[in-house]
Amino acid sequence: QQQVKQSPQSxxxxxxxxxxxNCAYENTAFDYFPWYQQFPxxxxxxxxxxxxDVSEKKEGRFTISFxxxxxxxxxHIMDSQPGDSATYFCAALSGNTGKLIFGxxxxxxxxx
Amino acid sequence: xxxxxxxPRYQVTQFGKPVTLSCSQTLNHNVMYWYQQKSSQAPKLxxxxxxxDFNNEADTPDNFQSRRPNTSFCFLDxxxxxxxxxxxxxxxxxxxxxxxxxxxxxxxxxxxxxxxx
Numbered sequence: 001q002q003q004v005k006q007s008p009q010s011x012x013x014x015x016x017x018x019x020x021x022n023c024a025y026e027n028t029a030f031d032y033f034p035w036y037q038q039f040p041x042x043x044x045x046x047x048x049x050x051x052x053d054v055s056e057k058k059e060g061r062f063t064i065s066f067x068x069x070x071x072x073x074x075x076h077i078m079d080s081q082p083g084d085s086a087t088y089f090c091a092a093l094s095g096n097t098g099k100l101i102f103g104x105x106x107x108x109x110x111x112x
Numbered sequence: 113x114x115x116x117x118x119x120p121r122y123q124v125t126q127f128g129k130p131v132t133l134s135c136s137q138t139l140n141h142n143v144m145y146w147y148q149q150k151s152s153q154a155p156k157l158x159x160x161x162x163x164x165d166f167n168n169e170a171d172t173p174d175n176f177q178s179r180r181p182n183t184s185f186c187f188l189d190x191x192x193x194x195x196x197x198x199x200x201x202x203x204x205x206x207x208x209x210x211x212x213x214x215x216x217x218x219x220x221x222x223x224x225x226x227x228x229x
């Protein structure tokens with residue numbers, strides 16, 4: 001019940017296309033959902049985050065869509081660029097435990 | 113400006129030789145975390161400090177210990193590194209525990225890659 005399931009494991013998108021990464025959870029105690037971007041050899045960097053009382057949050061080319069009833073959330077990267085090529089982790093944080101539970105990660109490659 | 117700093121960025125040690133990794137933060141955050149990340153895997157929480165209160169994960173090996181002498185610094189000690197401990201070690205901080213509006217956002221350092229020979 002503490003798991004966050006992320007898909008796909010890898011994704012190849014053409015430059016200018018839309019990248020979509022999906023995550024699903026079961027624990028209704030999760031109340032904060034960040035996305036992290038990680039380049040090889042670097043630490044994860046917070047990209048965007050959302051709370052379950054909001055259905056969508058947009059920051060630049062990055063949008064989180066949140067479906068509370070389905071317990072699903074997704075990251076959309078519009079106009080994907082080669083510089084977006086990285087590993088993306090969704091995560092969920094429980095207010096009860098204070099722990100951040102990560103998804104398995106998605107390796108995104110944006111082809112020029 | 114660097115907010116979470118980890119030193120060294122790369123560390124090579126010998127099998128069984130104790131090693132210490134360090135983390136410092138300029139954010140004045142109350143909570144500091146240590147994660148282990150192996151290749152192509154998600155970060156795995158080892159332990160965290162809320163101020164001076166140490167919280168160990170149940171599955172963290174006894175070989176791993178931590179110290180937090182003050183708000184800014186936190187150390188990860190690996191007493192007898194094995195080949196399986198080769199990984200990226202990530203330090204993270206958050207302003208406070210969950211319950212406060214976005215103060216639980218975790219900010220990660222660049223990591224220290226540990227190689228065990």
